[in-house]
Amino acid sequence: MSRDSFSNRFGVVAAAAGSAIGLGNIWRFPYLCGENGGGAFLLAYLFCIILIGLPIMLAEFSIGRSAQRNAYRSFKVLSPQRPWYLIGVMGIIASFTIMSFYSAVGGWTIEYVIRSVTNTLAGDHNEMFNTFIAGTYTPIAYQFGFLALSLGVVIFGVSKGIEKSTKILMPALFVLLIILCIRSLTLEGAKEGLIFVLKPDFSNLSGNSILDALGQAFFSLSIGMGCMITYGSYIKRKEDLTYTANVIVLASIVVAVLASIVIFPAASALNIEVDAAGPGLVFKTLPGMFALMPGGIIFATLFFILLCIAALTSAISLIEVVVTFCVEEMQIKRGIATALVAVSMFLLGILCSLSLGMMPQLGLFGLGFFDLMDFMSANIFLPLGGFFIAIYMGWALKKRITVKELTSDGSIKFSLLRVFFFLIRYIVPVAILIVFISGFLRL
Numbered sequence: 001m002s003r004d005s006f007s008n009r010f011g012v013v014a015a016a017a018g019s020a021i022g023l024g025n026i027w028r029f030p031y032l033c034g035e036n037g038g039g040a041f042l043l044a045y046l047f048c049i050i051l052i053g054l055p056i057m058l059a060e061f062s063i064g065r066s067a068q069r070n071a072y073r074s075f076k077v078l079s080p081q082r083p084w085y086l087i088g089v090m091g092i093i094a095s096f097t098i099m100s101f102y103s104a105v106g107g108w109t110i111e112y113v114i115r116s117v118t119n120t121l122a123g124d125h126n127e128m129f130n131t132f133i134a135g136t137y138t139p140i141a142y143q144f145g146f147l148a149l150s151l152g153v154v155i156f157g158v159s160k161g162i163e164k165s166t167k168i169l170m171p172a173l174f175v176l177l178i179i180l181c182i183r184s185l186t187l188e189g190a191k192e193g194l195i196f197v198l199k200p201d202f203s204n205l206s207g208n209s210i211l212d213a214l215g216q217a218f219f220s221l222s223i224g225m226g227c228m229i230t231y232g233s234y235i236k237r238k239e240d241l242t243y244t245a246n247v248i249v250l251a252s253i254v255v256a257v258l259a260s261i262v263i264f265p266a267a268s269a270l271n272i273e274v275d276a277a278g279p280g281l282v283f284k285t286l287p288g289m290f291a292l293m294p295g296g297i298i299f300a301t302l303f304f305i306l307l308c309i310a311a312l313t314s315a316i317s318l319i320e321v322v323v324t325f326c327v328e329e330m331q332i333k334r335g336i337a338t339a340l341v342a343v344s345m346f347l348l349g350i351l352c353s354l355s356l357g358m359m360p361q362l363g364l365f366g367l368g369f370f371d372l373m374d375f376m377s378a379n380i381f382l383p384l385g386g387f388f389i390a391i392y393m394g395w396a397l398k399k400r401i402t403v404k405e406l407t408s409d410g411s412i413k414f415s416l417l418r419v420f421f422f423l424i425r426y427i428v429p430v431a432i433l434i435v436f437i438s439g440f441l442r443l
């Protein structure tokens, strides 16, 4: 079967960056950082993303490009008669759990786009967000809208849909974040927030926080569940995988840091308790800042539209993993597969929205359903997937195959090959295990 492939270098980088950059950087990172004490969490996240995330992203790209298949089939092709394909299976489960809450938050961004456009963003923003979420039906309707939008893009196929939108919108988001940073930093009382996020206070960092940082590193790079294996299979042979991965990691870090420099100073200026705000942090903080900007409505509209689109380009990558699986492994037609996948994600997603709305008792282990899906996806499934991907690449896959991919068949020099193998064989798996254990023991 012929597979779509991205048309040029920028196409691949844009698509993979579009997957990586999303709500994870702008919504999830700041709220976790707020809950976990600020600067020390940022450092832990940087540590995890560079030492653990980057090698795993390279591993995923190599596996996908070498096998030229979806996440599940790649393992079957490279290592027939071995159970490694279970990594792909776990990835499919993770797609569903992630999308269940991701689509809920995606829906929130649509609500806030509409509020910005209709100029109904004024008032007590804490109250506004809580009332909206507790309304249950409205958030579910928006969640449906968000999934319908993602569905539309996925149906048009890989290179066309994803590539086109990302190229213009990512740079736009970046520029807007810089403008918002400037406004936020010039607010009265901004300094405290800036210190909070830039000055590490390690007494705030528990084993649990480090697990959160690790999970966030995986989440924000879209790794640990085969998404980047699927994208890797679309990357042309001559492309430099290391370059691509470096750009994505850097972009992801920059966006998360910029988002924090917008949110924390604004929060301190507006007297918002960042450790108690939870998943609503961005939605409670930014409207207050927009109100203090000349042309605030325009900035608010632009921001929420771009956030929504960034969320869409990530959501499509998650849906794509499952759709590709259905099309290539189960011979289901693309359109039908996409619809089926979106409907099942919606059903699971309704439970997430319900747990924040009229059914707070919905959940397990003392976590509401929304938090449970969030926690299981980022803190369990992804690191576990990453652990096995590292073990697979380091110990099971022939070294020759990896070297071939990382050097694009010998045409590119990859001087850090030894470092890479050392990381992927020893450091990555051991670090994941340690963080896992200390997180569960809540050290």
Ligand code: TRP
Pocket (backbone or CB within 6 Å): 019, 020, 021, 022, 023, 024, 025, 098, 218, 219, 220, 221, 222, 223, 224, 225, 227, 314, 315, 317, 318, 382
């Ligand atoms: N990385 C995206 C974000 O930060 C979310 C995402 C897309 C993702 N695809 C993924 C997370 C695959 C984990 C795995 O918003």
